[in-house]
Amino acid sequence: MASCWKPTHSSLRCFLLLLLFVLTVEGAGVEVRNTSVQVMQKDGEFDKSYMDNVTSEVQIIYTFNHTVTRNKTEGVRVSVELLSENTKSPVLFVVRQKQAVLSFQVPLILRGLYQRKYQYTQVRRTLCQPPTLALSETQFFYVDVSTLSTSSVQYQLRVSRVESFTLQTNTKFSFNATPSQPQFFKYGFPDGVDTVIVKVNSEKNFPCSVMSIQDIQCPVYDLDNNVAFIGMYQTMTKKAAITVQRKDFPSNSFYVVIVVKTEDEACGGPLRFYPLSPDELLDAGNRSKTLEVVVSPAIDSEVYIIGMLFCLGIFLFFYAMTFILACFENKRMHKKREGLLNPADMSPAETASLLGKTPASPYEYGSIADNASTLSSGPATDSLASTEANYGYMERSLDTVGRCRQESLSSVEEDDYDTLADIDSDKNIIRTKKYLCVSDLARKDKRVLSKKYQIYFWNIATIAVFYALPVIQLVITYQTVVNVTGNQDICYYNFLCAHPLGALSSFNNILSNLGYVMLGLLFLLIVLQRDVVHKRALLRKEATALECGIPKHFGLFYAMGTALMMEGLLSACYHVCPNYTNFQFDTSFMYMIAGLCMLKLYQKRHPDINASAYSAYACLAAVIFFSVLGVVFGKGNTAFWIVFSVLHILFTMLLSTQLYYMGRWRLDSGILRRILHMIYTDCIRQCSGPMYIDRMVLLVMGNIVNWSLAAYGLIKKPNDFASYLLAIAICNLLLYFAFYIIMKLRSGERIRCLPLVCIVFTAVVWGFALFFFFQGLSTWQKTPAESREHNRDCILLSFFDDHDIWHFLSSIAMFGSFLVLLTMDDDLDTVQRDKIYVF
Template sequence: MAISAAVVQLLLQMHFTHTLSYSDHTRSTLSLSLSLSLSQTEGVRVSVELLSESVQSPLLFVVRQKQAVLSFQVPLILRGLYQRKYQYTQVGRTLCQPPTKAVSETQFFYVDVSTLSSAGVHYQLRVSRVDSFNLLTDKKFSFNATPSQPQFFKYVFPDGLDTVIVKINSQKNFPCSVMSIQDIQCPVFDLDNNVAFIGMYQTMTTTAAITVQRKDFPSNSFYVVVVLKTEDEACGGPLRFYPLLPDELMDAGNRSKTLDVIVSPAINSDVYVMGMLFCLGIFLSFYLLTFLVACVENKRMNRKREGLLHPVDTSPAETASLLGKAPASPCEYGSFADNGSTLSSEAVTDSLASTDGNYGYLERSLESVGRCRRESLSSVEEDDYDTLADIDSDKNIVRTKKFLCVSDLSRKDKRVLSKKYQIYFWNIATIAVFYALPVIQLVITYQTVVNVTGNQDICYYNFLCAHPLGALSSFNNILSNVGYVMLGLLFLLIVLHRDILHQRALQRKDTAALECGIPKHFGLYYAMATALMMEGLLSACYHVCPNYTNFQFDTSFMYMIAGLCMLKLYEKRHPDINASAYSAYACLAAVIFFSVLGVVFGKDNSAFWIVFSVIHILATLLLSTQLYYMGRWRLDSGILRRMLHVIYTDCIRQCSGPMYIDRMVLLVMGNIVNWSLAAFGLIHRPNDFASYLLAIGICNLLLYFAFYIIMKLRSGERIQFLALVCILFTAVVWGFALFFFFQGLSTWQKTPAESREHNRECILLSFFDDHDIWHFLSSIAMFGSFLVLLTMDDDLDTVQRDKIYAF
């Protein structure tokens, strides 16, 4: 059957609603023409409302203009998740404005309307001028949008302004929206199904912000496009399950949103320079402070040495008085003095040797010092146990004494132990190289994908304080990690200086270095310094594009730092039985493995949390047994039989208390803490599994550190002034650091749109945000914590090891 066609031409008027209709069984094409004088600050918007309740075929609108053609249908069909279809009978579209050099020019517009509907169709067509089409700097503008009526506006860079931040805010979380920055070109992609085709874009609920640079837009201008999505799943809204019928149309509902847009100037190059100078200045000041402290300490030691080596016109009794000792008690040399100070027997010998006259007294003093040194080689608790003949060779007998001294647990050859602990450093250096190279390659790929696709939902920045530099989207978050590297290097230099001094003392056979103080092995310190520097590097890599898939980059070396600190604390009093580097790093690798599994599979996975909690508790029990028995137990087929025997003999038969009270108190508290953490994880199942795992390590480290300090004070030892200052300073800095850490400027446990709800402006120098300050303070706090471990036992440097308790 032939279909008749009719072409109707009408002259369209601005700001006037045209109500039109078609007759039945007629294929019609309506051509509307319009000439309009537009300035560069104005735009044109076409709005259509379908008045008929139902139509057999949609109306097709084609808008022809200079250098562009726009087409859309009414009712408009938009697709959502799982290809669900939503129908909209009101459609509004803004026409793109091709670049023009004239301030004002006359443009011609043609609107062609056609349909294949056999029934009558009624609709309203309106063409209106958009007076606020151009956005102005620092001027807020409000507008409404719906999924079928998107909005976009134009912004032109003024002279002297190269970077701006486009911010959009709304009082309503939903409907979910998309903000896009597009170059000035036609057509403009302003629908839910094509807005991600070009430019930069991000989803939003209440807040969105994109930093835009002039160099990325040759026309020195860009479009700000706002589109409402048909569904809210992309922004974390409820997931609604509907039957998926091929021809079913979902109810679009009343999805409208009022938004505010403002374009603000970004920081200039001077702020970048000021931020970098501030960052470097803060951490270089620690180098200067360390140098000054070293100079003061060196000068004090020189004065002390001169006072000991050059006593003028003093009698033997006066010489002994100068050393803080009475000559009647020569065995006091090398142990605690009445006033709490200690001196090595070598210092006594040197002082006496430098005294003129009375050589008989000198000989008697030297003989008494040598006798005291020989007598002190046995433990002060010698009468508390049977001294068997093989006590020097059988470690089972030594380690099961009720009271142990450091001399009992530092019996291995010093060269062997030194090589053992140096392996920690070389292993972590090797791990760092092989770990860092693929990480750097991966984050470069992440940043390239973000720059090429424009999808800013990939990375979880604080977009309100993300300052780009070159290809990097958030340079300030990367720069603030330099503190870890600089302070890690400084700590390594401090340890190296101490290591050199100790080696020199060993070469000249200094008695204090050979027989006094905590045995000095620096391999773990070197490993800690390397781990701190690697934490800075990997944290910077993570902040190139922070998201849940690469969060392990930021936490892997945090686990290592916590583990190495605990190993160093234990190694101070137990150098012979501390874990080897291979077993320690194998355990840390298992921790990182569980961290990856938790991030990928841990969310709402009951099986994973049950398995992890069981492994956590079993590992705690095994480690407790290892620590309590000083490694003198075996994990074999007879372990259950021996456990039952111990329970029967010690708890049922005679109900004797634990032999090692102090160790038992520590391990009971440790088990309570770890079992509580395991129960918390199993019940609440925190989304951020990596942080939960890190919290377990930090809690155990703090518990052991507190135990160490308490036992040190209980043993009659003291904390020197420098170590006490480091402890107090570090505690205060940790407090402030944790305050800024818990501000939570972004979170990858939620959708990108929900994460941006936590974004906040810069608070320091208009360049650094709360998380940057966390980087500053945490790096300083870690450096201070390392100094505490390094200096807390300096008071024992002149105390013989058989007078130092192991706990």
């Protein structure tokens, strides 16, 4: 219609257009009133309270001005309190600045969980301060007050300057905040500082609060319902800490925003009662919180380099020590071979020892009572003769053994497991003997068993590849989500000692897992060296390699080293973003390590009847499956704990039966009948004691431990089911290892210097490692805010925390434990297998 007022248009045309507009408005039913609103404008002064009234017909505008300088930032805070009661229409306050507009109503309505409403009649908001280009500039801003209430509404307005608006480095500042009175402050990076840590502390757990780091821009999101829109943020009870890097803020400065939440459930607190009426506005009450903020410089690049060199140096030290010991052992073996070439220079005892003809021990394997009666019956020669008569076999010459073994090796097939014709027919007879030697359970061909145990390594390598790839992809996604959304409640770090590097939020927790990988690789190299030496001895047809010592099968050792390396990789993946949903990444290969160690201990004395790789990994898969179920459904679920405890006890009993009878029982429809018959004949009719006393002692102790752990889980229902399951595995492993050591010493065997040193060293390191593990710097069993209450500063080189030290020590302790298993029976390398007892 503006064109109607041009001189070139006729007045008639303008009149028609005006008439058409009026008719359109009337046809739409729009009522046009000529209402007048009185606008009152007042010059405002800082630090002065204004008590005024406003109605729908009266609007008040306050004009303020202040001087802004480039080198000094001064905050402005607007405080409003509603004095009238039972006001149906809120009062709207609009603050108009040069580059921003801030508006809010009083009473201020904030929503909590399930859309609960909370109203606040006192509101205080800080105005954002965009940077100015001029050296000094006078800026105006206006506070508009209006309402739609027909009745007069009284309020109080006060605008004041914030003296401590800019935070200083390493200077603590205390303040109060409520849901309707948030606070934010500005911090600028000083010269030479690229990374800082913003720490906020409070003496009270509740009310729950939020700390946010936002760029210098308007508006500032400082309310409970919008604080998560931009920047980085954390919920907090007593502690919060965020590491801020200069590269993320182009203006070289940022805002530290503190908001008190309307409810405490996000921090683990109780949920408030719902109002009686859905339309009722619940008064939030007193939710004031006193907080303290301090910004301190983070570590520089030199500390990163020192930390990485320290981590690398620790584990390279083990490589160097291994190399020195290998050189020493090689030199000793060279002298030993030279001695074999010159037997005239050796004593008869040394010659007999090298040939494997060690004097027989008067100790006889079996119960203590059996041994006591044997030793007291007569001279040692009579005891030995009696024992040989009971065993029913004679000592064979080494030449005959070597010839038979060579014939067996030449005719074996890869898929033939029972190469001796009498294995199937007399294995039950052999295994029922009261006293067993390793030769009784090492009757299958070595090449076949080697292939059988190599399957452990290839299977775990395949599992590692298919397990690790999706894990890596998932944790990368987690880290990306954290970086994009700024929600630091997703990951449970120790934020007081979380040093970022690139896209990683806590590089130090990832770096400290390097030990698992490096020491796992070192263990594989040690096993490979032993494997090569043993194969060369077999090619030379050395008698000690063919028929002396514990049968050497290295497949399980290779699997253990691979599992240790994978534990380091998956633990690093877990610490990219540790949380409730991916904790099983950190524990899956721990179960495998514990299981493989138990299998290796059992394999040492039972090479023919040890579990196959497929059944062993199937059992470990079941354990991991229950671990996932426990994490997801186990928290406080009585039905789950009942099912798990029953299965735990049943599996313990089945495994005990398998171990006691050495595989000579069948799980079929007649199992109950055979059990009843055995109880009747052995316990009721004859009242005879157990045939295998030592095995029975081990299994009774194992059942007591496992039944106790099952009862503890059923009663306490621990939240951390994965750690509970791992504790079960470790307890059983330690029990079996202690039994092995005790029985080894009882059998007249000895522990050499190297494994003894490894045992003592490993026990000490495990003790220190567990101390640091139980410090508990974070826990995903609680809310992120409650987890941060356990956060603590770095304790090593200003780079590593307690959990990093746990990674260092536990990797060393696992490596030492593996060395113990590898070297524990080195004293038997020159002892014939028909003189090595089975237990």
